[in-house]
Amino acid sequence: MNELDDFLALKDQFIPQLSVDCVIFGFHNQQLKVLLLKLKNLDVWALPGGYVEQNEGIDEAAQRILEERTGLKDIYLEQFRVFGSADRSTKEFIQKIMEVHHPEAMNEPWVLQRYVSIGYYALVDFSKVNPMPDFLSESCEWFEMKQLPKLAFDHSEITRKALETLQLMLDYKLVGFNLLADTFTMIELQSLYETILETPLRRNNFQRKMLSMNILERVEKLYTGAANKAPYLYRFKNKVVRRTNFQ
Amino acid sequence: MNELDDFLALKDQFIPQLSVDCVIFGFHNQQLKVLLLKLKNLDVWALPGGYVEQNEGIDEAAQRILEERTGLKDIYLEQFRVFGSADRSTKEFIQKIMEVHHPEAMNEPWVLQRYVSIGYYALVDFSKVNPMPDFLSESCEWFEMKQLPKLAFDHSEITRKALETLQLMLDYKLVGFNLLADTFTMIELQSLYETILETPLRRNNFQRKMLSMNILERVEKLYTGAANKAPYLYRFKNKVVRRTNFQ
DNA sequence: TTAATATTGTCCCACATTGAGATAATAATA
DNA sequence: TATTATTATCTCAATGTGGGACAATATTAA
Numbered sequence: 334m335n336e337l338d339d340f341l342a343l344k345d346q347f348i349p350q351l352s353v354d355c356v357i358f359g360f361h362n363q364q365l366k367v368l369l370l371k372l373k374n375l376d377v378w379a380l381p382g383g384y385v386e387q388n389e390g391i392d393e394a395a396q397r398i399l400e401e402r403t404g405l406k407d408i409y410l411e412q413f414r415v416f417g418s419a420d421r422s423t424k425e426f427i428q429k430i431m432e433v434h435h436p437e438a439m440n441e442p443w444v445l446q447r448y449v450s451i452g453y454y455a456l457v458d459f460s461k462v463n464p465m466p467d468f469l470s471e472s473c474e475w476f477e478m479k480q481l482p483k484l485a486f487d488h489s490e491i492t493r494k495a496l497e498t499l500q501l502m503l504d505y506k507l508v509g510f511n512l513l514a515d516t517f518t519m520i521e522l523q524s525l526y527e528t529i530l531e532t533p534l535r536r537n538n539f540q541r542k543m544l545s546m547n548i549l550e551r552v553e554k555l556y557t558g559a560a561n562k563a564p565y566l567y568r569f570k571n572k573v574v575r576r577t578n579f580q
Numbered sequence: 581m582n583e584l585d586d587f588l589a590l591k592d593q594f595i596p597q598l599s600v601d602c603v604i605f606g607f608h609n610q611q612l613k614v615l616l617l618k619l620k621n622l623d624v625w626a627l628p629g630g631y632v633e634q635n636e637g638i639d640e641a642a643q644r645i646l647e648e649r650t651g652l653k654d655i656y657l658e659q660f661r662v663f664g665s666a667d668r669s670t671k672e673f674i675q676k677i678m679e680v681h682h683p684e685a686m687n688e689p690w691v692l693q694r695y696v697s698i699g700y701y702a703l704v705d706f707s708k709v710n711p712m713p714d715f716l717s718e719s720c721e722w723f724e725m726k727q728l729p730k731l732a733f734d735h736s737e738i739t740r741k742a743l744e745t746l747q748l749m750l751d752y753k754l755v756g757f758n759l760l761a762d763t764f765t766m767i768e769l770q771s772l773y774e775t776i777l778e779t780p781l782r783r784n785n786f787q788r789k790m791l792s793m794n795i796l797e798r799v800e801k802l803y804t805g806a807a808n809k810a811p812y813l814y815r816f817k818n819k820v821v822r823r824t825n826f827q
Numbered sequence: 828t829t830a831a832t833a834t835t836g837t838c839c840c841a842c843a844t845t846g847a848g849a850t851a852a853t854a855a856t857a
Numbered sequence: 858t859a860t861t862a863t864t865a866t867c868t869c870a871a872t873g874t875g876g877g878a879c880a881a882t883a884t885t886a887a
Binding site for chain 3: 858859860861862863864865866867868869870871872873874875876877878879880881882883884885886887
């Protein structure tokens with residue numbers, strides 16, 4: 334077996350021309366973050382992604398990829414859109430990647446074929462994540478959603494659509510809690526909403542709305558040492574993880 | 581070239597193991613309808629579907645399939661979910677279909693592989709559709725959504741999820757008009773909403789809401805000969821067709 | 828010990844939206 | 858001309874929302 338044979342054997346384990354890309358959101362320092370990979374020897378970043386094994390469901394594939402990059406199990410995960418326009422992956426770019434990683438496969442006719450990619454977005458507790466690069470990449474880092482670096486293929490579009498879907502679903506499904514630690518103050522929750530929705534909210538009305546839904550459990554107070562009234566901590570009553578069965 | 585070669589040549593034109601399934605909704609006699617195909621020599625119905633050509637975008641593939649089954653161009657179309665669980669297509673069923681259509685290919689190892697299918701839903705003007713079966717099927721008919729026959733694979737689930745998405749999007753995107761003729765009465769529109777949402781609505785409040793959105797243009801009255809006040813006809817001001825770029 | 832300060836938690840009120848019954852308008856028929 | 862069956866509006870109470878005001882409280886300063 335030479336290297337090409339290895340590569341071809343590996344390839345046959347997966348569904349051809351189909352990939353999964355994950356937009357992993359975190360929240361830290363009042364900012365919405367996205368986890369990205371820096372591709373080896375290329376001046377470009379990409380979303381964590383991978384292929385679907387022949388005997389694996391697409392949701393399980395996404396969950397596996399997420400676990401590999403973050404070290405977390407049972408992540409909140411949602412399929413949001415498929416990206417499959419005819420011109421989504423420029424052949425020049427694939428060629429560059431292949432040259433770096435599998436030069437021996439450059440003559441295979443299928444190497445430059447277009448991929449169709451299923452987009453997932455994931456919401457994680459930033460503080461629990463341990464970013465890990467994959468075999469294609471040299472580093473794995475959080476970026477502020479507002480200041481993303483140059484991304485490969487149509488990954489900028491995928492990220493933008495992921496945010497749009499999250500904005501749309503935030504009120505409808507109450508998924509924001511997956512971005513916070515187990516307990517949080519009302520101000521933290523409000524700041525999360527303001528950041529995602531990109532709009533300021535009124536403190537009094539936000540609190541009224543959240544409390545009226547009867548989904549929060551008030552825990553103890555949080556004494557920070559600041560010279561003011563200590564805020565209560567809250568816990569989400571029925572934290573939902575890994576809801577992939579929506580729509 | 582023998583038949584198997586023909587079949588294999590055809591196969592290579594498409595992205596392998598990827599398909600598109602379309603839930604085509606129509607509205608007729610106060611009922612929500614779905615267009616289905618009866619598979620040749622099998623006692624089972626299926627959603628109109630097909631494969632994605634190597635040089636074709638996924639939305640274009642769906643649009644092409646829709647046009648082939650309905651004779652309509654520029655149909656309102658929306659991607660809503662990918663179906664790709666590991667066990668979604670039972671091998672027994674695929675085997676039956678292959679026996680009927682391509683017995684010569686039964687020994688090919690890839691024949692029984694699982695497909696991943698992209699679900700689209702389409703909204704069409706029932707009266708304009710000319711149902712046409714494809715080469716796999718012997719007939720193409722409308723069924724009432726509430727009384728679907730036995731469907732192949734997970735097509736029942738796909739249809740159900742399509743309706744759930746439509747219910748969710750009906751108010752948000754005002755897509756219902758694509759199911760009606762160019763002009764319609766307020767009662768027809770209300771009946772459409774009631775049928776899709778599966779809930780009764782109040783005539784006065786429904787009319788108030790629709791008119792307040794300023795999206796309807798009042799045209800002439802409709803004199804049916806009935807012994808009562810004639811209803812106005814309305815036209816949707818900015819009819820949206822083929823909106824595939826949402827989310 | 829008390830006052831000042833910076834927040835947090837509630838309350839209140841005007842205004843908009845919604846639910847639900849009542850009433851007016853009108854096309855055909857008796 | 859009255860009757861009937863709808864359609865189109867109107868009205869009013871109930872509910873929800875935007876936005877300002879005020880009370881409660883953890884710490885620091887006096």
